Amino acid sequence: MHMDASGDAATEDWGPFGRPLFEDPRARALRRVGVLDVGSNSVRMVVFDGAARSPAYFFNEKVMAGLGAGLAETGRLNPEGKLRALSAIKRFQLLAESMGIAPLTAVATAAVREAEDGPAFREELERETGLRLWVIDGEEEARLSAQGVLLGWPGAYGLVCDIGGSSMELAELRDGRVGKRISTKLGPQRLKTIAGGKKGVKAHIAAEVAELARTMGSQKDRLFLVGGSWRALARIDMDRRNYPLAVLHEYRMSRKTVLATIKYIQETDIEELRVRCGLSESRMALVPLASLVLKELIRQLKPHDIAISSYGIREGMLYEQMPQR
Secondary structure (H helix, E strand, O other): OEEOOOOOEEOOOOOOOOOOOOOOHHHHOOOEEEEEEEOOOOEEEEEEEOOOOOOOEEEEEEEOOOOOOOHHHHOOOOHHHHHHHHHHHHHHHHHHHHOOOOOEEEEEOHHHHHOOOHHHHHHHHHHHHOOOEEEOOHHHHHHHHHHHHHHHOOOOOEEEEEEOOOOEEEEEEEOOEEEEEEEEOOOHHHHOOOOOHHHHHHHHHHHHHHHHHHHHOOOOOEEEEEOHHHHHHHHHHHHHHOOOOOOOOOOEEOHHHHHHHHHHHHHOOHHHHHHHHOOOHHHHOOHHHHHHHHHHHHHHHOOOEEEEOOOOHHHHHHHHOOOOO
């Protein structure tokens, strides 16, 4: 069973990934499920130990492949990124087989769906690995991310904002259901190509977010942040405030706190921040642009507060495998 765009249950349509693996109650508590997320920045495999509201992670690893690097300029996947992604996926597949994971559910997001050579990459990957790669659209990506948040916050209200390298998705949550959702081109890799320097980028972001605000409405509830760039920003916030616990999931910030951290990022040497917070160069390179997007989201949507969710699309895929009753 899966939720449709309005949040209603569709009892006969199992969605793009087929019948839930855990539909049989006898298998529900024991069976492992593996999910593979092929994103614009990274390729990650997660293996969950059974189906539960609080996921047990048996395996969780990512490779910063950079598939979407340069996509906005060339319209094609990054050549080196394709090699890194294929190599990582082949290794992940072997690991999954050794763990007895079958099938491995694999999805690709913005980079593969938008690239001119995305279909050819998908064909090559499927031919060389035997996997089936689901290339999902932006609204489905938003829905799965929101379902992942619901795994951690059942009954949540607010707006889920999932930022990747090439896109940013938003989904509304109301009483534990996913409502309106939208996909945008506000990923930081894409913003690098906007003309007019920092002023041009800010104007572009403001215009895009204004359109989002008209579609989604102001958010008096919580803004849930999903994605590596947001988690990196939260790590910097923890460092700035000398926060004693390095636990990102459910880390909460006020609007004032986030804006102070964005100002701190703009005024501090990026390399110094990167080293101090233990961030990769490829991730840190995207944080300043992502922070400009978040600043505008806060200004226009006016959420009550902001929370980091470590649960997103991969946990949403697990949620899809659970019987919804």
